[in-house]
Amino acid sequence: xxxxxxxxxxxxxxxxxxxxxxxxxxxxxxxxxxxxxxxxxxxxxxxxxxxxxxxxxxxxxxxxxxxxxxxxxxxxxxxxxxxxxxxxxxxxxxxxxxxxxxxxxxxxxxxxxxxxxxxxxxxxxxxxxxxxxxxxxxxxxxxxxxxxxxxxxxxxxxxxxxxxxxxxxxxxxxxxxxxxxxxxxxxxxxxxxxxxxxxxxxxxxxxxxxxxxxxxxxxxxxxxxxxxxxxxxxxxxxxxxxxxxxxxxxxxxxxxxxxxxxxxxxxxxxxxxxxxxxxxxxxxxxxxxxxxxxxxxxxxxxxxxxxxxxxxxxxxxxxxxxxxxxxxxxxxxxxxxxxxxxxxxxx
Amino acid sequence: xxxxxxxxxxxxxxxxxxxxxxxxxxxxxxxxxxxxxxxxxxxxxxxxxxxxxxxxxxxxxxxxxxxxxxxxxxxxxxxxxxxxxxxxxxxxxxxxxxxxxxxxxxxxxxxxxxxxxxxxxxxxxxxxxxxxxxxxxxxxxxxxxxxxxxxxxxxxxxxxxxxxxxxxxxxxxxxxxxxxxxxxxxxxxxxxxxxxxxxxxxxxxxxxxxxxxxxxxxxxxxxxxxxxxxxxxxxxxxxxxxxxxxxxxxxxxxxxxxxxxxxxxxxxxxxxxxxxxxxxxxxxxxxxxxxxxxxxxxxxxxxxxxxxxxxxxxxxxxxxxxxxxxxxxxxxxxxxxxxxxxxxxxxxxxxxxxxxxxxxxxxxx
Numbered sequence: 001x002x003x004x005x006x007x008x009x010x011x012x013x014x015x016x017x018x019x020x021x022x023x024x025x026x027x028x029x030x031x032x033x034x035x036x037x038x039x040x041x042x043x044x045x046x047x048x049x050x051x052x053x054x055x056x057x058x059x060x061x062x063x064x065x066x067x068x069x070x071x072x073x074x075x076x077x078x079x080x081x082x083x084x085x086x087x088x089x090x091x092x093x094x095x096x097x098x099x100x101x102x103x104x105x106x107x108x109x110x111x112x113x114x115x116x117x118x119x120x121x122x123x124x125x126x127x128x129x130x131x132x133x134x135x136x137x138x139x140x141x142x143x144x145x146x147x148x149x150x151x152x153x154x155x156x157x158x159x160x161x162x163x164x165x166x167x168x169x170x171x172x173x174x175x176x177x178x179x180x181x182x183x184x185x186x187x188x189x190x191x192x193x194x195x196x197x198x199x200x201x202x203x204x205x206x207x208x209x210x211x212x213x214x215x216x217x218x219x220x221x222x223x224x225x226x227x228x229x230x231x232x233x234x235x236x237x238x239x240x241x242x243x244x245x246x247x248x249x250x251x252x253x254x255x256x257x258x259x260x261x262x263x264x265x266x267x268x269x270x271x272x273x274x275x276x277x278x279x280x281x282x283x284x285x286x287x288x289x290x291x292x293x294x295x296x297x298x299x300x301x302x303x304x305x306x307x308x309x310x311x312x313x314x315x316x317x318x319x320x321x322x323x324x325x326x327x328x329x330x331x332x333x334x335x336x337x338x339x340x341x342x343x344x345x346x347x
Numbered sequence: 348x349x350x351x352x353x354x355x356x357x358x359x360x361x362x363x364x365x366x367x368x369x370x371x372x373x374x375x376x377x378x379x380x381x382x383x384x385x386x387x388x389x390x391x392x393x394x395x396x397x398x399x400x401x402x403x404x405x406x407x408x409x410x411x412x413x414x415x416x417x418x419x420x421x422x423x424x425x426x427x428x429x430x431x432x433x434x435x436x437x438x439x440x441x442x443x444x445x446x447x448x449x450x451x452x453x454x455x456x457x458x459x460x461x462x463x464x465x466x467x468x469x470x471x472x473x474x475x476x477x478x479x480x481x482x483x484x485x486x487x488x489x490x491x492x493x494x495x496x497x498x499x500x501x502x503x504x505x506x507x508x509x510x511x512x513x514x515x516x517x518x519x520x521x522x523x524x525x526x527x528x529x530x531x532x533x534x535x536x537x538x539x540x541x542x543x544x545x546x547x548x549x550x551x552x553x554x555x556x557x558x559x560x561x562x563x564x565x566x567x568x569x570x571x572x573x574x575x576x577x578x579x580x581x582x583x584x585x586x587x588x589x590x591x592x593x594x595x596x597x598x599x600x601x602x603x604x605x606x607x608x609x610x611x612x613x614x615x616x617x618x619x620x621x622x623x624x625x626x627x628x629x630x631x632x633x634x635x636x637x638x639x640x641x642x643x644x645x646x647x648x649x650x651x652x653x654x655x656x657x658x659x660x661x662x663x664x665x666x667x668x669x670x671x672x673x674x675x676x677x678x679x680x681x682x683x684x685x686x687x688x689x690x691x692x693x694x695x696x697x698x699x700x701x702x703x704x705x706x707x708x709x710x711x712x
Contacts, residue, residue, distance in 0.1 A: 048493075074493055080531055085482060085524030092486020095462075095471075096494065116521070119476050120483070127457040127472060130684040131464075164685050164693075188687040263692050 024207050030200040032174035033063045033139075035208070036181030037101065041071050047185060048093065049076045050086055051103030051139075060105055061141055061200050083113035090136050091121055099135045101185055107142040108151025114159070121190050122165030137184045137191045142170075143234050143284050144316075144331050145198035147324040154321050155285035157232075160192045161262040161294070167216070168261040170194040172236035174204035175212055176259060183215040191215075194261070196234035216260040218268045224254035227341050228272040228279040230295060232258040235282050235332065242282075242337035251341060261291055269295070270303050277308035278344040282332050287315030309347035312340045348579045351632045353640025355579075364583035371582075377647060379420060379578045380638045381655050383412035386436035387635060388659035389445055390609075392666045393435075393452070397613045401670055402452045406433045410576075410608035413634030414541050415511075416440065417581020418603070422509055422589060423502075424468065427491075429484040429510040432473040433541075433607075437511065441468030445662070446669045448473070455676050477512070478519035481538065484510035485525045488534035488598075497535040498595035507535040507593035509585070515546025517562070518554045526566040526598070533597040537588045538568070540600065541575060543607040548620035560602035568600050575605030576634040579641075606632075678704075 027035070040047045049064055055078035058065030068076035079086050083104060090100035104110045110117070117138065124134050144153040160168045167189050171177040177195070184191040213219055221236065222243050229239040236257045243253035254272050258264060273279050279299055281292035296311035314332045322330050348357045348368065357365055390408050397405040408415065411433065419440040422428060430437055439445050443460050451459040451473060458472040474480035488508040491497040497505045516522055517540060529536050542559055544551050551559070563570025571588070573580040581603060588599035606629040610617050617626075639652065682697040 080524075080527050082524040082527060084521055085485075085528050088479065088482025088521060088524065089486030089489060089528050092483040092488070093490045093493075094486075095483065096487045096490025098490055098493070112520075115476065116479065116482065120474075120479050123457070125687055126684045128461065128684070129456065129458055129680070130687070131458075131461040133687045167686070263690055 023209050024205050026203045027174050027206045028201050028203050029174045029177045030063050032178040032206050036178040040185040047099045049101050050079050054103050084116050087113040087116035094134050101137045104140045106152045107154040118163045122163045133188045134190045135188045137193050139193045141197040142194045143196050144327045158290050168192040170233040172257050175206045178206050179212040198234045218265040219257045220268050221257050222255035224252040226252045228254045228276045230256045231282040242334040273303045274306040279311045280340045282314040282337050284316050286318045287313050288318050309344045314340045349577045353637045367583040367586050368579050382416040383635045384655045385659045385662050388663040392663035403454045404612050406612045407609035408433050408435045411605050413578035414575035414581050414603035414605050417578045418585040421582050421585035425506045427508045428470040429480045431511050434511050441470040443467050449670050478516040478521040481510050481522050481525035484508045485529045488536040489532050505593040507589045509537045511539050514542040514551045529598040530567045535592040536598045538600040540602045542604050547611040563600040568598050570600035572602045575603030576632050
């Protein structure tokens with residue numbers, strides 16, 4: 001029996017033609033994740049990928065495409081169709097010194113594994129008083145905007161951010177996807193890695209040489225002076241759309257990508273709110289007891305005297321995610337964010 | 348193998364296992380009895396300690412000693428053990444200090460011992476969520492396969508896994524998923540089901556309309572039922588199953604048919620859900636009395652039984668003394684191991700609590 005073995009994280013070699021040197025390339029987010037997983041697999045033979053359909057098929061979103069062919073079926077494992085089994089056996093593999101990276105095929109399918117994630121994985125290091133580590137990453141494609149059927153468009157992040165012992169992150173750009181995946185795998189703690197599935201096909205620049213921000217840092221993505229807009233995952237792009245529209249109407253919005261949902265890096269958020277005096281949090285998830293609720297409460301506790309107006313939340317409604325034909329109404333868009341900006345400015 | 352009256356009279360099905368029993372020395376046979384008798388004394392003491400308010404809860408193992416001792420003694424030193432929460436003598440045989448189990452039930456820890464400490468014989472901590480550990484055991488067994496730590500043909504070195512669960516847990520989805528994964532990856536693993544007839548107040552007939560061991564067939568896992576109150580059967584069948592598993596033949600399942608003579612835990616009252624006739628019929632099949640009769644027939648001395656009684660009493664006394672001497676828990680324990688790596692929220696709350704508590708000390712000075 002060994003405890004989890006640490007892995008080194010040297011700057012990984014870029015995939016593809018070595019002649020392109022891979023410094024900065026335009027890649028879709030799904031391909032950036034694939035490159036990040038590939039780098040981790042190449043960097044340590046203790047890293048394993050497990051999930052339904054991730055091997056020969058390459059995953060239903062093709063995030064793991066080609067990896068089984070390259071690393072073999074002992075490193076990239078097509079599992080039986082059993083989410084609790086995937087997470088529970090990964091716990092045992094971590095006890096045997098592996099670093100499993102799991103794919104849950106869709107957000108709404110994570111609940112059959114909920115006990116193994118929240119009662120077991122999250123607590124095992126604590127129950128062992130540190131003697132057993134759980135370096136497991138659980139990848140979950142999440143969120144709406146793809147017009148899918150029931151259980152395929154949900155945003156379950158609050159269940160996991162509410163659970164001590166778990167770390168929760170969500171990249172919004174291909175560059176973050178590439179780097180955050182490797183950082184999550186290098187972590188000795190369990191990481192819930194939420195992939196904004198509506199962004200899988202959006203391209204962006206990936207710098208495979210210069211490491212990006214640490215895993216648990218938030219990032220200021222647009223400067224502004226009047227209102228601070230905060231969000232995570234796919235919503236960051238909606239916030240940027242809203243900020244561009246606001247600018248055309250004479251309002252200057254600052255935009256922050258939270259990146260890490262647990263722990264939250266409040267520094268850039270609080271700095272921004274102290275400059276603007278106003279904040280709007282936008283998320284796809286239902287608003288009641290959500291991440292936005294937590295961030296809003298903390299900002300009001302820590303920056304109360306800087307605030308010119310209440311922190312406002314723009315959320316999905318407190319209903320089950322609706323049938324796809326209604327998702328355009330359910331999901332916050334730039335207009336709903338701007339409506340909240342207007343309310344904040346009206347104080 | 349052993350009749351309820353302690354006579355060795357193997358059934359035809361037991362014949363293939365007789366060589367395993369024949370290989371046991373008199374001292375080893377007496378050791379099986381000693382294991383059972385000592386843990387019963389410990390178990391009674393722990394139950395009393397709970398009644399006296401020293402423990403939050405106690406899950407008695409009274410009546411199930413044979414299944415546990417036989418299977419635990421059958422495991423080899425390099426094997427990995429995943430108990431549920433009643434395998435007190437399994438843990439002890441593997442090297443775990445029984446007072447570490449007390450610490451868990453007293454509310455001092457959520458674990459009790461370090462499974463990576465060689466003194467604990469690769470024994471994992473108790474899991475209170477039914478069946479969850481069957482998946483952890485299966486994952487670890489998958490790791491043994493991936494790392495070539497099993498299946499080389501060297502019985503003294505190849506590692507295997509034994510995981511314990513009960514008749515109630517057999518209804519849990521995780522047990523099914525564990526068996527699917529175990530069969531898929533041909534893990535070196537023995538699923539050891541102790542059917543003690545009752546899942547708290549619900550009888551096994553509500554868990555399954557057919558004998559539980561027969562479920563093995565559905566997963567492609569060879570399975571065998573044994574008399575769980577016969578320590579020799581427990582030993583021999585588990586020994587063979589573990590060795591088959593470790594030599595690359597895939598997982599095995601055993602259903603040990605036994606009975607818990609006490610409550611499920613100290614929180615329930617068995618008189619509300621079962622009859623004294625039933626309890627008395629099982630008492631006549633007591634595993635310890637049966638083994639004592641067998642040993643006497645082989646010539647075990649009165650001095651041996653007196654010595655076991657004395658050591659059992661000593662363990663019980665020691666348990667009481669050491670339980671009463673257990674101290675409190677440092678507050679930092681709550682914060683120290685939530686994460687392996689630094690976490691700002693935890694650090695902030697730990698500092699806040701320290702400052703908050705210090706403020707009272709300043710106030711009284």
